[in-house]
Amino acid sequence: MPDGTLARTEVVVTDGVTIGRPCCGVPQCKNPLENNHHRFCSVDPDHKKLETTCAIEGCNCPVTRDSKSGKYRKACDDPVHVKMEGANVESLCSGKSKTQCQKVAKLDNAMSSLDPPQLPADLTVALPIQDGDEWYKHDAQTGAVCLVRPAVMTSTGVLDTQPEMSHPAVDCESKDTPPKLKAIFRRQRTNNEQLVVRPCGVINGHGTMYHHETVSNVLIMIEQLYSLPRARKPQHLIYDSNCNALREVLNQCIKFFDGMGMCIDAFHHKNKHKASDTFCRDRCDMKAYPELLDDNGKYYFNSSIAKQTNVWFGAFHNICREMTPASIPITHT
Template identity: 50%
Template sequence: MSVTTEEVWDMFIILALLDDHQHQGTRLSVPHGNNQSDHFTAAMQAHNEKIITHGDEELPHACFGCTWLFTMPDGTTHYTEVVVTDGITVGHPSCAYLETVCAVDGCDKPVVYDKSTGKPHKACNDPLHLRMEDARSRSGKSKTQRMKSVKLNDALTASSVDDALPAAVTSSTRIVDPSLLEACPTKDEVPKLKAVFFRKWTNNEQLFICPCGVISGRGTMYHHEAISNVLILFEKMFSLPRARKPHHLIHDSNCNALREVESRQLKFFDGMGMCVDAFHHKTKHKASDRFCQERCDMKTYPELLDEHGKYYFNSSITEQTNVWFGGFHNMCHEMMPVKYDFFLDEVILRRNHATVINLHRQDKQPHHPRLST
């Protein structure tokens, strides 16, 4: 007797949902009239929303692997907590454009409808934008070509419209709007039009991990792992009711993050140390960057060093965890958002359970401290 992939997925989802409801003391209820593929969608969505509003189970985690009681040079005793963050390329399909708005970047005109079929185009009534869509639909068969922005050479190959194009358009450039040719004569390049007529994938997952290996949470970056997005996600996650703001945030681009925090005067990060992890600081950041060397070096913070002057915390934990997390890339590549979020939250939950068991064995006393009121 063989078990199908669909049956394995159903078993995983059912067991995970039953385990979650047993933990909450509630009863799992699913509809009976829908398609089999939709039976658990509402239950998974409810689980996902709970994670968004309350955070992962181990969000308030603390132990002697990520928290340290230390003595300052003046003899006073303090404690410090550290969280490390990094992105990993795991994503799910997402819409590249709004169905009712032109897919050309920078154009917000409504799409037009095909007179013969009545179906909507993906471009507005601008002839140049419609030609870009036509080039995309005819260019064929290569997935690599479809995954790129529409370029003029694709249009020339597919449509053979060399004579019909404006004189300003050449085979060495992308399709150019002639009305923009004289808009800025001092610039070297003429503004280029770009369009995405196909679906895209989210850019990456941003993990926030304690140095002991417990994953505090994750967030999906839809476009770029920009510093501003990382800061927003961090603030939202550690502003949840069960969260405690750590004393230090470690990230491989924290020198840029700290510059942004100070330039924008982000109050949430007041008093927080923002260092670059030891590996990237030594190998990827310039010694001539005084700001980075003076403000983002872990060695300049006594609370991050042990009594022998070595690093107390494992600042490379995200790189190590990414090896495990990246293994789900192919599994998640075609998942829809609800199942995608549910699946990743569940595998993180179960990894955290195993990590906490190991921390108990190592006598690091993992626990959830009571929040002060």
């Protein structure tokens, strides 16, 4: 420590990497698919029945056959639903699938945290997009249907560019605004693998995030991992969204994290979190903990090790993307 005293400090860093495999399209369902070409599992009869039901959210009509090919559609005979399926097929032919965008975005985000000398010139200012829900926009006048993919920055915490909330009567959308049309035409994939890495680079554990990498899921994973027999709870957990995770811990009174430092990666804390967020600055800054600094006041531990590991780990995406859960070795480590 900077004052010359000695102390034992164990640190772990966690971050997610996109190694998505096919999974059931019903949220929170962890049952494996009977076949990787299916969209829903066969373990639950209600989920299996969805294979022959219109893919548009809220429609329970059965699917119909295509008059030209004779094959079953994934939509009913509603003209708008048929056009939505056509827009989905067109997006697949363009090569800009959600999975490809997600893979490139998260890999770029991981590389952006490395030191500038290690990066190619075209990646030093990369600002990739975050996973977003797709929906379909229908123009009632022309009858046209198009697929919409929102572009959201990957910055964690609160963005400086986030608009301030004004009067609710001004900001709320009109009640006449039509609801977004959503559908499950394609196989759903797990969102990411959440790695827990020691500063030396050893992967200490992992968890599969099926639909979203929420801070509550990360906290549950950390608690389960270090509650195993003979497991030692670390003194510090470093995570890009630890300001939100710490708020969750305080609001839910989660006793497991008592006495554990919850800091944000030094790169993210400096560049991707709002400077006016006093809670984040006071409670999640690595500089507030002397045991995390060396004699010169610099960071003793590599807080970006998880993202650096993700660059290597992400190379296995093309190998694992079509595997079943039983075929992916990491799911059993």
